[in-house]
Amino acid sequence: MKIQQDIAERHVLAITVTNEAGVLAKITGLFTARGYNIESLTVADISSDHAVSRITVVTQASAAMIDQIIALLDRLVPVHRVVDLADQGPHVEREIALVKVAGTGDKRIEALRLADVFRAKVVDTTLESFVFEITGNSDKVDRFIALMRECGLVEVGRTGVVAIARGPKPL
Amino acid sequence: MTEMSGADMVVQALVDLGVDTVFGYPGGAVLPIYDALFNHPSIQHVLVRHEQAATHAAEGYARSTGKPGVVLVTSGPGATNTVTGLTDALLDSIPMIVLTGQVPTPLIGTDAFQECDTVGITRHCTKHNYLVMSPERLGPIMHEAFYIATHGRPGPVVIDIPKNVQVATAIYQSPAAVNHISYRPQVEPEADSIAAAIAMIAAAERPIFYTGGGVINAGPAASASLRELVELTGAPITSTLMGLGAFPSTHEKWLGMLGMHGTYESNMAMNRADLIIAVGARFDDRVTGRLDAFAPHSKKIHIDIDRSSINKIVPADVAIVGDAGRALDALIAEWKAQKLQPRDMGEWMRRIDGWRAARCLDFPESTEENAEIMPQRAIRSLYDATRGRDPIVTTEVGQHQMWAAQHFGFDEPNRWLTSGGLGTMGYGFPAAVGAQIANPDRLVICIAGEASIQMNIQEMSTVSQYRLPVKLFILNNEWMGMVRQWQELTYESRYSNSYSDSLPDFVKLAEAYGWTGMRLDRLDQLEDGIQTMLNTPGPVIVDCRVAKLANCFPMIPSGAAHTEMILQNSEVSGTMDDEAKALV
Numbered sequence: 001m002k003i004q005q006d007i008a009e010r011h012v013l014a015i016t017v018t019n020e021a022g023v024l025a026k027i028t029g030l031f032t033a034r035g036y037n038i039e040s041l042t043v044a045d046i047s048s049d050h051a052v053s054r055i056t057v058v059t060q061a062s063a064a065m066i067d068q069i070i071a072l073l074d075r076l077v078p079v080h081r082v083v084d085l086a087d088q089g090p091h092v093e094r095e096i097a098l099v100k101v102a103g104t105g106d107k108r109i110e111a112l113r114l115a116d117v118f119r120a121k122v123v124d125t126t127l128e129s130f131v132f133e134i135t136g137n138s139d140k141v142d143r144f145i146a147l148m149r150e151c152g153l154v155e156v157g158r159t160g161v162v163a164i165a166r167g168p169k170p171l
Numbered sequence: 172m173t174e175m176s177g178a179d180m181v182v183q184a185l186v187d188l189g190v191d192t193v194f195g196y197p198g199g200a201v202l203p204i205y206d207a208l209f210n211h212p213s214i215q216h217v218l219v220r221h222e223q224a225a226t227h228a229a230e231g232y233a234r235s236t237g238k239p240g241v242v243l244v245t246s247g248p249g250a251t252n253t254v255t256g257l258t259d260a261l262l263d264s265i266p267m268i269v270l271t272g273q274v275p276t277p278l279i280g281t282d283a284f285q286e287c288d289t290v291g292i293t294r295h296c297t298k299h300n301y302l303v304m305s306p307e308r309l310g311p312i313m314h315e316a317f318y319i320a321t322h323g324r325p326g327p328v329v330i331d332i333p334k335n336v337q338v339a340t341a342i343y344q345s346p347a348a349v350n351h352i353s354y355r356p357q358v359e360p361e362a363d364s365i366a367a368a369i370a371m372i373a374a375a376e377r378p379i380f381y382t383g384g385g386v387i388n389a390g391p392a393a394s395a396s397l398r399e400l401v402e403l404t405g406a407p408i409t410s411t412l413m414g415l416g417a418f419p420s421t422h423e424k425w426l427g428m429l430g431m432h433g434t435y436e437s438n439m440a441m442n443r444a445d446l447i448i449a450v451g452a453r454f455d456d457r458v459t460g461r462l463d464a465f466a467p468h469s470k471k472i473h474i475d476i477d478r479s480s481i482n483k484i485v486p487a488d489v490a491i492v493g494d495a496g497r498a499l500d501a502l503i504a505e506w507k508a509q510k511l512q513p514r515d516m517g518e519w520m521r522r523i524d525g526w527r528a529a530r531c532l533d534f535p536e537s538t539e540e541n542a543e544i545m546p547q548r549a550i551r552s553l554y555d556a557t558r559g560r561d562p563i564v565t566t567e568v569g570q571h572q573m574w575a576a577q578h579f580g581f582d583e584p585n586r587w588l589t590s591g592g593l594g595t596m597g598y599g600f601p602a603a604v605g606a607q608i609a610n611p612d613r614l615v616i617c618i619a620g621e622a623s624i625q626m627n628i629q630e631m632s633t634v635s636q637y638r639l640p641v642k643l644f645i646l647n648n649e650w651m652g653m654v655r656q657w658q659e660l661t662y663e664s665r666y667s668n669s670y671s672d673s674l675p676d677f678v679k680l681a682e683a684y685g686w687t688g689m690r691l692d693r694l695d696q697l698e699d700g701i702q703t704m705l706n707t708p709g710p711v712i713v714d715c716r717v718a719k720l721a722n723c724f725p726m727i728p729s730g731a732a733h734t735e736m737i738l739q740n741s742e743v744s745g746t747m748d749d750e751a752k753a754l755v
Contacts, residue, residue, distance in 0.1 A: 018353055068482075075477060075479055077299040080353045
């Protein structure tokens, strides 16, 4: 017997929640308990009184599955709103990566040159290393990191995706 | 205002919320609350013998009254023992509040004595849960928890209260009304979906109502509305296991339960219908059978208070999110406003009568006086003997549960208490305890199997302590019958660990607890035995010895369609392919 899998598409969910203990565990637990995969997750409070947090989740799911995920998230008690940004029209996605490259000589020069092409900033340097800060969509960050592998990459930290819909309207 | 201790606040909040009964078991981390409850004038505490039983008793209390059940247990093992009951209540949408003691806040996370991560463990088996870190929060959280447990789709809520929070003092806050910032379940159905549904119902030639536990949860008025809508539209009706009693089993439009052990006429009607009106039911796998063959010719109207139930398994053509009762009332109002008349259902009902003629619930039996008792006969005799006494019936899980669902008729809601979603052996007896506590003057019968009953049999002591006249009717075939039945169907009768070996003498067990015990062996003892049970005051165990190898039919085997039912006289021994074996 073989187990069949549905065809999955990428979705970016923006979720606003009450900023209270356990809420992140409830949301991530909902994904793990039902076998849904989380590609990236970011969370920070966004209101002046720190009472509301915004969580951005990137996940792979079929159309039926994403409808179910949204309904299940929406029925969690501390969840205020769930929006599939891909469903809402065009949106902007960004993530930040800090990329540490070590080396000397030509590789070090090439790393700095490529960083300039990608508009990455140097945020720390020694005589044998750089730490670059790069901002962009995930593809751009992926490509930059892939190039740095050839130039002495030693460590990467990424924030995961934050996203917001284009245009004047709020969520 | 004067300050009070957290423990006093818990009790004051219970009083303010109208709680009259708490099922529980004391322990170190919850002693302050037990002290506050000591000789309390308005709250009865029922001491169970195992915390799991407290949760099922609370479910029985809730299911038979419509009010939330309340449980009080200690930290650590007290809390972990509630997990099965919490999950059961989550799956069957039973409103329940479980108060757990916790180690004092400075000790949380230190592996303290009787510490466990209660909110972590119960996160996925509750509708919501709380860890209360300061006494100021206790009042608002208690009120919010009851609101969440009872509004929208009902469910269990855990409040974990560290011992120092129970002892510390603060001013008790009791909100007049809970106005939750984010939890706002949709109760009122939308008018355009009601109009769309009415248009489909009025146009349908072969409609069928498929109703579930949501109608029971919506209160007795919803059951009354369901009856009115069935009369108005003339459509026949079937129901899930959880929905039994919402519609009278004696009505001509009633087809019996549907699904795996449902009637032939229900399942055939679902398969051939051109419109299915699902009300408070969630297309569970026990109902649908093989999904790609489920009700292929029909449109579906799906009424559910939980948006996530809609399109989860079966796509809905019209979705109505809201309370089942409000939705039924809105459908009735719209039907009347349009002055619609029911279509002629003659042809459709004649086809249904053709399926009824299969007499799928008949079973082979001997009428000799010394014949063995068929389990189906035992249920029918119990039903006949209790008609007019309006009994509350609970069950454990297994063959006896399905036979009870098939052969015991229910005409009113809140009389049928069974573990549907989780299928918890050990549910029925404590549920009967809870139902009897809530309804001291009613006849409460637990129909059990000899295997299931042993999962919470310690509650015999609780029954004795509170002098509850619970009648425990055990269909004893010396097998975990449903397991054995599946082994016959799927594994060529290799009976791996399904024999009930080393059974206790149930009559002597009854005597040991101060109950009345009796044993029925032959058909000619059955009716008199049941009468004796009913006429005996106080708790009674009936050890009803039934035909050992009887199986529960009709049955849709796993992986089969509604039209592929096995009837009573079919060949059942065999094996199955891996796809069918992999289904639950």
